[in-house]
Amino acid sequence: xxxxxxxxxxxxxxxxxxxxxxxxxxxxxxESLKTFGFWxxxxxxxxxxxxxxxxxxxLRLNTDGGPTGAELLEMNGIIISxxxxxxxxxxxxxxxxxxNKGNKRGLILWLAITxxxxxxxxxxxxxxxxxxxxxxxxxxxxxxxxxFFVLVGTHGLHVSVGLVWMVAxxxxxxxxxxxPVTKRKVSIISLYWHFLDVVWIFVFSIVYLMGVM
Amino acid sequence: xxxxxxxxxxxxxxxxxxxxxxxxxxIGLSMVAIIFVLxxxxxxxxxxxxxxxxxxxxxxxxxxxxxxxxxxxxxxxDALLMRVQLAAPxxxxxxxxxxxxxxxxxxxxxxxxxxxxLMFGLFNIVVPLQIGARDVAFPFxxxxxxxxxxxxxxxxxxxxxxxxxxxxxxxAYPPLSELSGSPGLGQDFxxxxxxxxxxxxxxxxxxxxVTILKMRAPGMKLMQMPMFVWSVLSSCITIxxxxxxLTVTLFLLFIDRYLGAHFFxxxxxxxxxxxxxxxxxxxxxxxxxxxxxxxxxxxxVVSAFSKKKLFGYKSMVFALMSISFFSFFTWAHHxxxxxxxxNVNAFFALTTMLIxxxxxxxxxxxxxxxxxxxxxxxxxMMWTIAFIPCFVVGGMTGVLLSVAPADFQFHNSYxxxxxxxxxxxxxxxxxxxxxxxxxxxxMFGFRLHEGLGKWAFWFWNIGFxxxxxxxxxxxxxxxxxxxxxxxxxxxxxxxxxxxxxGAFLMGIAFIFQVWQIAHSIKFYKKEKxxxxxxxxxxxxxIPSPAPLYNFARLPQVTxxxxxxxxxxxxxxxxxxxxxxxxxxxxxPKNSGIPFIMSLCWFTAGFGFVWxxxxxxxxxxxxxAICMLVRSFSYDTDYYIPVDEIERTEAALRGTx
Numbered sequence: 001x002x003x004x005x006x007x008x009x010x011x012x013x014x015x016x017x018x019x020x021x022x023x024x025x026x027x028x029x030x031e032s033l034k035t036f037g038f039w040x041x042x043x044x045x046x047x048x049x050x051x052x053x054x055x056x057x058x059l060r061l062n063t064d065g066g067p068t069g070a071e072l073l074e075m076n077g078i079i080i081s082x083x084x085x086x087x088x089x090x091x092x093x094x095x096x097x098x099x100n101k102g103n104k105r106g107l108i109l110w111l112a113i114t115x116x117x118x119x120x121x122x123x124x125x126x127x128x129x130x131x132x133x134x135x136x137x138x139x140x141x142x143x144x145x146x147x148f149f150v151l152v153g154t155h156g157l158h159v160s161v162g163l164v165w166m167v168a169x170x171x172x173x174x175x176x177x178x179x180p181v182t183k184r185k186v187s188i189i190s191l192y193w194h195f196l197d198v199v200w201i202f203v204f205s206i207v208y209l210m211g212v213m
Numbered sequence: 214x215x216x217x218x219x220x221x222x223x224x225x226x227x228x229x230x231x232x233x234x235x236x237x238x239x240i241g242l243s244m245v246a247i248i249f250v251l252x253x254x255x256x257x258x259x260x261x262x263x264x265x266x267x268x269x270x271x272x273x274x275x276x277x278x279x280x281x282x283x284x285x286x287x288x289x290x291d292a293l294l295m296r297v298q299l300a301a302p303x304x305x306x307x308x309x310x311x312x313x314x315x316x317x318x319x320x321x322x323x324x325x326x327x328x329x330x331l332m333f334g335l336f337n338i339v340v341p342l343q344i345g346a347r348d349v350a351f352p353f354x355x356x357x358x359x360x361x362x363x364x365x366x367x368x369x370x371x372x373x374x375x376x377x378x379x380x381x382x383x384x385a386y387p388p389l390s391e392l393s394g395s396p397g398l399g400q401d402f403x404x405x406x407x408x409x410x411x412x413x414x415x416x417x418x419x420x421x422x423v424t425i426l427k428m429r430a431p432g433m434k435l436m437q438m439p440m441f442v443w444s445v446l447s448s449c450i451t452i453x454x455x456x457x458x459l460t461v462t463l464f465l466l467f468i469d470r471y472l473g474a475h476f477f478x479x480x481x482x483x484x485x486x487x488x489x490x491x492x493x494x495x496x497x498x499x500x501x502x503x504x505x506x507x508x509x510x511x512x513x514v515v516s517a518f519s520k521k522k523l524f525g526y527k528s529m530v531f532a533l534m535s536i537s538f539f540s541f542f543t544w545a546h547h548x549x550x551x552x553x554x555x556n557v558n559a560f561f562a563l564t565t566m567l568i569x570x571x572x573x574x575x576x577x578x579x580x581x582x583x584x585x586x587x588x589x590x591x592x593x594m595m596w597t598i599a600f601i602p603c604f605v606v607g608g609m610t611g612v613l614l615s616v617a618p619a620d621f622q623f624h625n626s627y628x629x630x631x632x633x634x635x636x637x638x639x640x641x642x643x644x645x646x647x648x649x650x651x652x653x654x655x656m657f658g659f660r661l662h663e664g665l666g667k668w669a670f671w672f673w674n675i676g677f678x679x680x681x682x683x684x685x686x687x688x689x690x691x692x693x694x695x696x697x698x699x700x701x702x703x704x705x706x707x708x709x710x711x712x713x714x715g716a717f718l719m720g721i722a723f724i725f726q727v728w729q730i731a732h733s734i735k736f737y738k739k740e741k742x743x744x745x746x747x748x749x750x751x752x753x754x755i756p757s758p759a760p761l762y763n764f765a766r767l768p769q770v771t772x773x774x775x776x777x778x779x780x781x782x783x784x785x786x787x788x789x790x791x792x793x794x795x796x797x798x799x800x801p802k803n804s805g806i807p808f809i810m811s812l813c814w815f816t817a818g819f820g821f822v823w824x825x826x827x828x829x830x831x832x833x834x835x836x837a838i839c840m841l842v843r844s845f846s847y848d849t850d851y852y853i854p855v856d857e858i859e860r861t862e863a864a865l866r867g868t869x
Contacts, residue, residue, distance in 0.1 A: 033350050033427055040419045040453060047457035055465065055476065055487060062482030064475070139474045143482035146474035150465065164837070168844050181847065 031184040038188045042195050045158075049199050052154055053206060056147040060211075064142035069211035072135050074128075078208050081124040082200065085159075088117035089197040092190045099186050104177050107186065108170055114193065115166045118159055125156045148207065155203055158196055165189055227377055230311065232294075237374045266803040268352035270337045271759060273359045275656060277334030278649070280363055284327040286723070287370065291319035293720055296680075300706075300713035302698035312697035313380035314399065318373065320383025325407060326366040328503045328637070331645045333362070333417055335506065336445050338656055339648075340421060342752035342759060343439045345430025345768045350423035352801040353849070358413040358420065360811035365410025368818050372402035376822065379403035382695065384492050385466070387477035387485045392470045398822055401470065405818030408463045409811075411456055418452030421445055430751070433770035436530070439750045440516075440523055443530050444509025447537040448502050454541065455498035462491040471821070486551060493544035501540040504636070505533060507644025508575055511597045514647050515579050517748050518594040519586025522774060525578040532571035532578075539568050549620045558617040565615035572608060576601060591746070592666040596647035599674050603639030607632060610685065625695075628688025631681045638677055646673075654745035658757045659737050665729035672722030680715025683708035749777035756865040762798045762853055765862050795859065797852040804849070810839035 060069075092114040098106035129149070132138070139149045166189060173182055227233050251257050264272060294315055298307040307315065337355070341348055349355050372378045379399035381390040388394050390403075425446045429438070438446075465476040466488065475481030477488040516523040523529065545553065545561040579601060588594065610632040614623050623629055654660050687708050692699065699705050744753040751768055752759075754776045769790060772778045783789055817832025819825075 033423060036427060037351060037419055037423045040422055044415060044419065044453050044457045047454055048461055051458050051461040051491065055461075055491070058484060058487055059476070059482065062475075062484070064480075064482035139468070139472050140481070143475040143478075143484065146468070146476050146481075146483075150468060150474070150476075164841075165844075168841055172845065176847070185844075 031180050034184055035188060035191075038191060042191065045195070049151075049154070049202075052147075052151045053202065056151045056207065059143040059147040062143035063145075066142045066145070067135070067137050069144065069148065069207075070213070072132055072137050073208060073212050074131075075208065075212060077124060077128055078204065081121050081128075082204050084117050084124070085121045085197055085200050088114045088121070089194055091117065092193045096186060096190050099178055099183060102178060104173065107178065108173055111166060111170050111173070111186070115163055115170070118163050118166070118193075122156055122160055122163065125152070129153070148211075152203060152207060155196065155199055158199075162189065162192055162196065165192075225375060227374055232311075233374060240374065261805070262803065265808050266356075266805045268348075268356045268801050268803055268807075269761060270341050270349050270352065270355060271656070273355055274334045274337030274339075276359060277330045277337060277362070278656075280366065281327050281329075281331035281334060284322050284330070284366065288319050288322040288327050289720060289723060291315045291322070293716055295319065296713040296716040298697055300710045303701070305698075307697055309697050310380065313695070314373070314378035316695055317379050317382055317385075317399075317403075318369075321369065321379075321403065321407070323637075324383070324499070324503070325410065326362075326369065328641055328645070329410075329414060330362055330366075331649075332448075332503055332506050333358070333414075335510070335645065335648045335652065336417070336421055339652055339752060340424060340442055340445055341428070342655070342755070342763060343442050343750050344425065344428060344433060345751050345764055345770065346424065346428040347763050347767075347798065348801065349420050350428055351420050353804055353807065353843070354416050354420055356804065357807035357810065358417040360807045361413030361416070361814065362410040364811040364815040365406050365408070365413065365818075367406075368409060368815055368822075369402055369406025372399055372406075376402060384489075384496060386492075387466065387469070387483075387488050388479050390466060391478055392473075393478070401467075401822040404463050404467045404470075405822055408460065408467075409814050409818055411459050411463070413811075414452060415456040415460070418449040418456065421449040422453065425449075430764075430768045430770050433775075436527070437770060437773045437775070439509075439774075440512035440526070440529055441506070441509035444505045444507075444512070444533055447533040448505040451498050451502045451505070451537045451540060455495045455502065458491060459495040459499075462488060462495065465491075467821075471824075486548075489548055489551070490544065493547045494541070497544040497547065498537075498540040500633075500637070501536055503641050504644075505537065507600075507641050507648075508533065510644045510648040510651070511579060511600060512575075512582075513750070514593045514597045514651050515582045516774075517651070517746055518589045518591060518597075519583050520589075520747075521582055521586045523578070524581040524584075525574070526773065528574050529578050532574045535571045536568060539564055539571075543568065546615055546617075546620075549617045550624050562615050562617045566612055569608060569612055576605060591650075592661070592663055592670060593647045593651035595667070595670050596643045596650065599670070600639060600643040600647070603635060603643065603674075603677070607635030607639050611636065623688065625693050626688035627684040627692045627694065630694050631684035631688060634681050634684075635677075638681075643673075651746070652752075654740050655743075655752055655757050655759070658740050659733060660740065660745065661733045662729050662736075665725055665732060669722045669725035669729060672718050672725060676715045676718025676720075676722055678715070679718060680712050683712045683715075687712075744776075749774040751776050754779070760861050760865060762800060762858065765795060765798075765858050766793055795855045797854050798858065799850060799852055801850050802848070804843075806839050806843050810836055813839060 091110050095107050095110035095114060098110055132145075137145045139146050169182070169185055169189060172185070176182055226237070251260060264276065267273065294307060295312065298304075298312060337349070340346075376398040379385065379395070379402060380397075381395050381400055381403075385400060385403055390400050425438070425442055465474070468474045469476050469478060469483075475483040477483050477485045479485065512523055512529060542564045543561055545551070545557060546565045549558050549561070579597070610628070614620055614629060614632055650661060650666060687705055690703075690705060690708075692703070692705050740757045743756040743759075745757065746753070751770075754768065755764060768775065779790070813832050813835030815832075817829045817836065820827070820829030820832055
C-alpha cells in the first residue's frame with residue numbers, strides 16, 4: 001500500500017517538472033468535489049428521514065388498542081443518550097480542530113472518544129428496544145410501534161454505520177497521517193455526525209417529547 | 214433425498230406453464246451459448262478488464278443502452294402477449310393469474326428497467342462530452358450505479374422463471390401487495406429488484422448534479438450549457454428529491470411483509486392509502502424525470518437540423534426547472550377518487566394544469582426554432598417532428614384527466630392507459646430514439662442505415678396511432694384496465710382487435726431497428742470526421758468514438774453552441790484558437806469492486822426473497838467488506854503521459 005501514494009508522482013516524474021503544480025490542483029479539486037457530493041447525499045438523507053417522520057406523524061395515534069408511547073417510553077434513559085450524542089458531536093468538532101492544527105495524535109484521540117460515545121448511544125438504544133419488547137411493544141404490535149421502531153431504528157442504523165466508518169478512518173489516519181485525502185474524509189464524517197445529531201434532535205422532540213406529552 | 218430435491222426444484226422454479234417453460238429452455242440455451250462463445254474465443258479476460266470493471270463513462274453508457282434494449286424487448290413481448298389476450302379473450306390465451314403478472318412486469322420493466330437505463334446511458338455518453346469534461350465527477354460511483362441497476366433488474370427479471378412473478382400491479386398497492394394479498398415470492402422480488410436498482414439511480418442523480426455544476430470546461434457559464442445538459446440537471450435534481458421517498462416506501466412495505474409491521478396493512482392500525490400517497494410522491498416526479506431529458510434531446514436535435522440557434526433558450530431553462538419543481542405538487546391527481554375532499558382535489562387539479570403551461574412554452578420554442586430553418590429530414594429529426602403532435606395530443610388528454618370531477622369517470626379506464634402511453638411513447642421513447650440516432654455515430658464511430666431507420670420510424674408511428682387511438686374510445690365506452698376478459702356483448706372487440714394490430718406493427722418496427730443495427734455493423738463504414746451532423750456543441754469537436762480521455766486539451770468556452778461558433782470563426786477567416794501544450798491527464802483506475810459489491814447486493818436480495826438468512830447475511834457482509842476495501846485503497850488514479858496522448862491523437866485525427 002505504501003508505494004501507492006507515490007504512484008501519480010512517479011508516473012509523471014519523467015515528464016518534466018512544469019506541470020507538478022497542476023497535479024496538485026487536480027487532487028485538490030477531487031477532494032472538494034467529493035465534499036460537495038456528500039452535501040448532496042445529505043440532502044437525499046434529509047428526504048429519507050423526512051419521509052419516515054411523515055409516516056410516524058400519520059400513524060402516531062394508531063395504537064390499535066395496544067400500549068401507547070406515553071405508557072412505555074422512559075424519558076430518563078433518553079435524556080442520557082441525548083446528552084451522550086450531543087457530546088459526541090462536540091468531540092467530533094474538537095477532532096476537526098485538532099486536524100486543522102495538524103495534530104495527528106489529538107485528532108485520533110478525539111475521534112476515538114467520539115466513537116466510544118457513539119457506541120454507548122447505540123448500546124443504550126438497543127437496551128431501550130429490548131426493554132420495550134419485554135414490555136410488550138414490538139414492531140408488529142401496532143402501526144404506531146412499527147413507525148416508532150423504524151424511525152428510531154433507522155437513525156440508530158445510521159449511527160452504527162458511522163461507527164464502523166470512524167474506526168476505519170482512525171486506522172487509515174494512524175497509517176497515513178493527515179493528508180488532503182484523509183483530511184477530506186475526516187471533514188465528511190464529521191459532517192455526517194453533526195447531521196445525525198440534528199436528526200436526533202427532531203427524533204427527541206417529535207417522537208419522545210411529544211410522545212409522552 | 215431425490216424426492217427432496219424434486220420438491221425443492223418444483224418450488225424453486227416456476228412450473229406448469231408452456232410459455233414459461235419455453236422461456237426457461239431458451240434462457241438456459243442462450244446462457245450456455247454465451248459461456249461457450251466467451252470461452253471459445255478466450256474473451257473472459259477482455260470482458261472483465263474492458264467492460265465489467267470499466268469506469269469510463271462512455272463504456273458504462275453503452276452497457277446501459279444494451280441492457281435497456283434487452284429490457285425493451287422483454288417489456289414489448291409482455292405487451293404483445295396482453296394484446297393477443299385482449300383481441301380474443303374467449304381463447305383464454307392467458308389465464309387471469311398470468312395476465313396479472315404480465316401487466317405488472319410490463320409496467321415495471323418499461324419504466325424502471327427500460328426508460329431509466331436508456332436515459333442514464335445517454336446521460337453518461339453525452340453529458341461529459343457536451344460540457345468538455347474528461348469523465349463524470351465520481352467515475353467509481355458511476356460504475357457502481359450501473360451494476361446496482363443491472364443486478365436489480367436481473368433480480369426482478371429472474372422472478373418469472375424462479376419463484377414466480379409479482380402480480381400486484383406496477384406500483385404494488387397494498388393491501389394487495391401485503392402478505393395477506395400476495396403471499397408468493399413475486400412481490401419480494403419486486404421490492405428487492407427495484408430497491409437495489411433505485412439506490413443506483415439515486416447515486417447517478419447526485420453524480421450528474423456534481424458533474425454539471427463543477428466540471429464544466431473553463432469559461433462555460435450555466436447559461437451557455439447545451440439544453441440537453443440543462444435537462445439532465447433538472448432531471449437529476451428531481452431524482453435527488455424523489456428517489457429517497459421510493460427507497461423508504463419499498464423498505465416499509467418490506468418490513469410489513471418480512472417482520473409483520475403494520476404500516477400499510479388493513480389491521481393493526483395500518484394505512485394503505487399512505488402507501489399510495491408515498492409511492493406517487495416518488496412516482497409522479499419519476500415520469501418527469503424520464504421526460505425532461507427527452508425534451509433536452511429534442512432541443513439539441515431541432516437546433517442541429519434546422520441549422521439555427523435554439524429559440525427561447527432562457528424560457529426553455531425556466532420551463533425545465535419549473536416543471537421539475539411543480540412535479541412534486543401533483544401526486545394526488547393519481548387518486549382523485551380516494552375521497553380526500555373537494556379542496557384537496559382542486560389544489561392538485563390546478564397544479565396539474567399549471568404544468569401544461571411550461572410544456573406549451575417548450576413546444577412553441579421548438580416550432581419557432583424550425584421556423585425558417587433549413588430543415589434536414591434525418592431520422593433523429595423525423596422522430597422529433599413526430600413527437601410534437603403526438604405529445605400535444607397526449608398532453609391535452611392529460612389536462613382532461615386532471616379535471617377532478619371528470620376523472621371520476623376516466624379513472625383506471627383505457628382512456629388513462631391511452632393517455633400515459635401517448636406521453637411515454639410519444640414523448641420519452643420517441644425522444645430517446647431521436648437521441649440514440651443522433652449520438653450513435655459519436656458512440657460507435659459509424660452511422661446507422663438511414664433507409665431502414667425510416668422504415669422503423671413509419672412502422673412505429675403508424676403502429677402507435679393504430680394501437681392507442683382506439684383505446685381512448687374503449688375507455689370512454691367503459692373498458693377498465695387490468696382485466697384479462699370482457700363479454701362479447703360489450704361491443705369492445707372490434708376496437709381491441711385494431712389496437713392489437715397496432716401493437717404488432719410496433720413489434721415489426723422493433724425488428725426493423727434490430728435489422729438496421731445489424732445491417733450497419735455488417736456494412737461498417739468508419740466515420741472519418743467526428744462531426745457527423747455538422748453539429749453545434751462540443752461533443753462534435755472530438756473524434757468518434759471519443760478517446761479514453763475525451764479532450765486532449767480542455768476546450769475554452771466563450772459562447773453557447775461553442776463548436777458551431779468556432780467553425781463560423783474559422784470559415785470567416787479568423788485564426789483558430791492557439792493550441793496550448795499538452796499536459797498529462799489525470800484518470801481514474803478501473804475497479805472490480807462495483808461489480809462484486811452489486812453481486813453481493815443481488816445475493817442479499819435473493820436471500821431475503823427466499824427468507825434464507827444463510828444467504829442474505831453473507832451478502833450484506835460482502836457489501837460492507839467491498840465498501841471498506843474501497844475506503845482503504847488509495848491507489849485509485851493514474852496519469853496518461855503526454856507522449857501517449859500525442860500518439861492517440863495522431864492516430865485518431867491522422868486519418869482525416
